[in-house]
Amino acid sequence: MANHQWYITSRGWTWAYEGGQAQRVPTLTNHAKGLGQTRTACGLDCSPWTKFWHLPYRPGVVGQSCPECDAKVSADGTRTALHHS
Numbered sequence: 001m002a003n004h005q006w007y008i009t010s011r012g013w014t015w016a017y018e019g020g021q022a023q024r025v026p027t028l029t030n031h032a033k034g035l036g037q038t039r040t041a042c043g044l045d046c047s048p049w050t051k052f053w054h055l056p057y058r059p060g061v062v063g064q065s066c067p068e069c070d071a072k073v074s075a076d077g078t079r080t081a082l083h084h085s
Helices: 067-076
Strands: 006-010 013-018 021-026 031-034 050-056
Touching: 021 050, 031 067
Parallel strands: none
Antiparallel strands: 006 031, 006 050, 013 021
């Protein structure tokens, strides 16, 4: 998956309020998912999972991240997704 932009996907989520606005945020292990992909970087089927397009996947940064996704994203050497308002 070279030259990929990675986003967070997770099996669980909750609401968080920042600046008076509600946003969905992951509550379980964060996995890396590329746009148009149905599997995480570690190979799990994430089609029924919640996608957090507003949260770029950065190894070890947001919550609890999957060690296998961290390793693949880091080894891939690609940029993370950027959120554009």
